[in-house]
Amino acid sequence: MTTTTSTPVAATSVSTQRRPRTGYLLLLPGIAWLAVFFVVPIITLLITSLQAPVPGRSGVYTLGFEVSNYADALSAYWPQFIRSFVYASIATILALLLAYPLAYFIAFKAGRWRALMLVLVVAPFFASFLLRTYAWRTILSDEGAITSFFNALNLLPDNRILNTPIGVVLGLTYNFLPFMILPLYAALEKIDPRLIEAANDLYARPFTGFRKVIWPLSLPGVVAGTLLTFIPASGDFINARLLGSPSDSMVGTAIQVNFLQFRDYPVASALSFILMAIILTVVFIYIRRAGTEDLV
Amino acid sequence: MRWLRRHLIGIIAILVLVYLFVPIAVVGVLSFNSPVGKYNTSWNEFSIDAWTNICGVPGVCSSFVLSIQIGLFATLVATIFGAMIAFALVRYRFRGRDTTNLLIFLPMATPEVVLGSSLLALFLNLAFPLGFWTVLIAHIMFTISFIVVAVKARLQGMDPRLEEASRDLYANPAATFRYVTFPLVLPGILGAALLGFALSFDDFIITFFNAGTLVTFPVYIWGAAQRGIPVQAYALATLVFLVALVFVLVVQWINHRRRRSLEAAVGIST
Numbered sequence: 364m365t366t367t368t369s370t371p372v373a374a375t376s377v378s379t380q381r382r383p384r385t386g387y388l389l390l391l392p393g394i395a396w397l398a399v400f401f402v403v404p405i406i407t408l409l410i411t412s413l414q415a416p417v418p419g420r421s422g423v424y425t426l427g428f429e430v431s432n433y434a435d436a437l438s439a440y441w442p443q444f445i446r447s448f449v450y451a452s453i454a455t456i457l458a459l460l461l462a463y464p465l466a467y468f469i470a471f472k473a474g475r476w477r478a479l480m481l482v483l484v485v486a487p488f489f490a491s492f493l494l495r496t497y498a499w500r501t502i503l504s505d506e507g508a509i510t511s512f513f514n515a516l517n518l519l520p521d522n523r524i525l526n527t528p529i530g531v532v533l534g535l536t537y538n539f540l541p542f543m544i545l546p547l548y549a550a551l552e553k554i555d556p557r558l559i560e561a562a563n564d565l566y567a568r569p570f571t572g573f574r575k576v577i578w579p580l581s582l583p584g585v586v587a588g589t590l591l592t593f594i595p596a597s598g599d600f601i602n603a604r605l606l607g608s609p610s611d612s613m614v615g616t617a618i619q620v621n622f623l624q625f626r627d628y629p630v631a632s633a634l635s636f637i638l639m640a641i642i643l644t645v646v647f648i649y650i651r652r653a654g655t656e657d658l659v
Numbered sequence: 660m661r662w663l664r665r666h667l668i669g670i671i672a673i674l675v676l677v678y679l680f681v682p683i684a685v686v687g688v689l690s691f692n693s694p695v696g697k698y699n700t701s702w703n704e705f706s707i708d709a710w711t712n713i714c715g716v717p718g719v720c721s722s723f724v725l726s727i728q729i730g731l732f733a734t735l736v737a738t739i740f741g742a743m744i745a746f747a748l749v750r751y752r753f754r755g756r757d758t759t760n761l762l763i764f765l766p767m768a769t770p771e772v773v774l775g776s777s778l779l780a781l782f783l784n785l786a787f788p789l790g791f792w793t794v795l796i797a798h799i800m801f802t803i804s805f806i807v808v809a810v811k812a813r814l815q816g817m818d819p820r821l822e823e824a825s826r827d828l829y830a831n832p833a834a835t836f837r838y839v840t841f842p843l844v845l846p847g848i849l850g851a852a853l854l855g856f857a858l859s860f861d862d863f864i865i866t867f868f869n870a871g872t873l874v875t876f877p878v879y880i881w882g883a884a885q886r887g888i889p890v891q892a893y894a895l896a897t898l899v900f901l902v903a904l905v906f907v908l909v910v911q912w913i914n915h916r917r918r919r920s921l922e923a924a925v926g927i928s929t
Binding site for chain 1: 686762861877884
């Protein structure tokens with residue numbers, strides 16, 4: 364604790380002189396924490412994923428180079444991987460479609476209600492994630508109004524929403540929606556409203572004005588929002604468990620079950636490592652394509 | 660028809676807000692339910708039993724208190740560490756800035772299952788006992804990045820002329836920090852801390868991997884689901900939601916009043 368209490372004081376006395384040493388001191392505790400409890404665990408995960416079982420002792424593994432763990436993990440759980448990325452992609456697109464109008468409204472039309480509406484967007488964070496997801500079981504129940512309505516229109520392939528992929532995708536869309544709204548709002552809020560007026564003055568039709576002015580300027584928010592939705596959605600196992608059937612399980616489910624129930628640490632670690640590698644690849648290609656340099 | 664077209668975005672915006680709140684409302688309503696059988700999933704009849712006897716089910720209140728404790732500790736440490744990093748990133752030149760940015764970004768770009776399972780892999784390999792400390796370590800780890808981002812945004816949005824003015828008036832760096840910089844950044848730091856607490860208090864996935872036999876509030880709900888979640892859990896969740904909402908609204912209102920009186924005093928409008 365001595366470092367945390369003494370460094371801010373040291374920092375203040377020289378802050379204007381911009382000594383790099385003070386900068387390093389400020390970084391030290393937080394960065395050290397991330398190095399020890401984020402970077403080292405990822406390396407441990409990689410090592411664990413290559414471990415070999417000790418014959419005759421279940422749940423005990425020894426150092427090895429069992430690349431076959433990865434083949435085992437993929438051959439057993441490739442459907443879970445595909446489902447995860449398909450569900451997460453659909454949920455991300457739905458969340459973008461829902462979040463954009465709300466973020467646009469808050470940024471340009473809300474006036475004095477702006478601060479209040481922003482509070483309302485963050486408010487779900489204060490209500491239990493698990494109980495809110497359970498609440499969807501009540502809302503989407505087979506006898507409920509929503510399921511009956513869509514059934515009357517004959518729109519549901521299984522005549523129900525709960526315990527189907529539709530339920531899972533709806534849950535994912537709902538749970539990560541605020542993560543889409545906030546970065547979109549942050550990007551839209553920076554746009555000078557006079558640019559929209561200028562587009563109008565130049566006789567651009569409202570949609571053309573949106574397409575040529577607002578949308579390109581809001582792209583950093585779209586990139587950040589889609590990532591902040593897609594990443595947690597693809598690793599989630601709660602929505603699949605609570606709103607889907609066992610055949611809708613996602614890769615998160617497989618990691619959790621292998622780690623905590625089967626105690627097959629190497630395969631669980633391999634699954635986890637593959638998931639992280641895929642997501643980071645997607646993230647970096649996506650960021651490069653979208654041309655946003657600032658990561659944070 | 661023209662009215663509809665003019666207000667279309669507003670109507671969609673309100674509907675999306677309603678969508679965000681429907682499940683919360685359901686949780687609130689079910690906290691006043693007296694369920695048939697053990698599953699509190701459909702409405703039966705009105706009852707305030709859960710509210711008058713909020714700790715009436717064993718484990719529910721102890722897990723709740725534990726989550727608040729972990730949330731407070733984790734938020735305190737993560738806020739100090741995160742704010743320090745944000746200051747360093749905005750105010751100091753140093754080598755390794757890109758690496759630092761990457762290290763802040765990566766935990767946010769990594770799914771929670773990976774964060775949780777990799778930490779568990781570390782603790783298992785070290786034979787480190789799972790429990791309070793492992794959960795606390797995990798919570799501090801995943802909250803830091805969010806705090807850095809929030810505080811950094813606040814620092815970057817600050818008018819540099821205010822600090823220049825302080826220096827022009829012969830305030831030494833310590834005084835400038837104490838009387839100008841810190842008070843201006845404080846609301847941002849407090850907002851970040853509130854976000855950190857919300858993230859920690861409600862975290863399930865990372866906690867579940869590293870909790871061992873420790874039962875936080877979300878872990879309690881998950882475990883209780885098989886035999887039916889007690890109505891008390893719904894009441895406690897509703898209570899947290901209402902307290903947090905009132906708190907944020909009051910802070911917003913005070914900020915709003917303060918800004919207006921400041922503007923009136925200085926005679927500027929921003």
